[in-house]
Amino acid sequence: DAGVTQSPTHLIKTRGQQVTLRCSPKSGHDTVSWYQQALGQGPQFIFQYYEEEERQRGNFPDRFSGHQFPNYSSELNVNALLLGDSALYLCASSAQLVELTDTQYFGPGTRLTVL
């Protein structure tokens, strides 16, 4: 049973460019959340997708957008990249939470470097 997978593992972009990161959730999961982890910080919630719609959003600008496909996989898009967007981007999947105690499973992340 494959867990959460993310691609690519590493990415280098320059300021002003656009980037797309991809995530495949754990088998049986239908909800995908994206987090940004800057160096020395804990992960920060970007947004969550369920039933192909953005359901929750953290304090991130509109440059950050996403999509969820019918097979539950998801993409994170960041436009007009800034140096401060350099971070580890984590995808987490879960089944539609019946209880808040249900666990989210994280992928290994995509390391984005903006030069």
Next chain:
Amino acid sequence: DQQVKQNSPSLSVQEGRISILNCDYTNSMFDYFLWYKKYPAEGPTFLISISSIKDKNEDGRFTVFLNKSAKHLSLHIVPSQPGDSAVYFCAAPRVGTDKLIFGTGTRLQVFP
């Protein structure tokens, strides 16, 4: 607004001894707390959780204690093993959502 805080960035413990990792929070409305462990080049993995209606939860070598009056929780690892060396994050879901709010993490090193 750092609602979940881990004030110790690192901790070094000898193998076999107890490791105690601390976490403070400011939002008294949090009703659930989780600990995640993260190895380099891997995503965080769930370790143990505690509901706000409890003051202790134990799972093998891992025990989490919750002191609601002090808005403080701690993770105890006994006995510590070299494989426990990782970054540990305390987290809580924002009330009414499953959006996790993480602390900044504590790097634990267990040496022989």
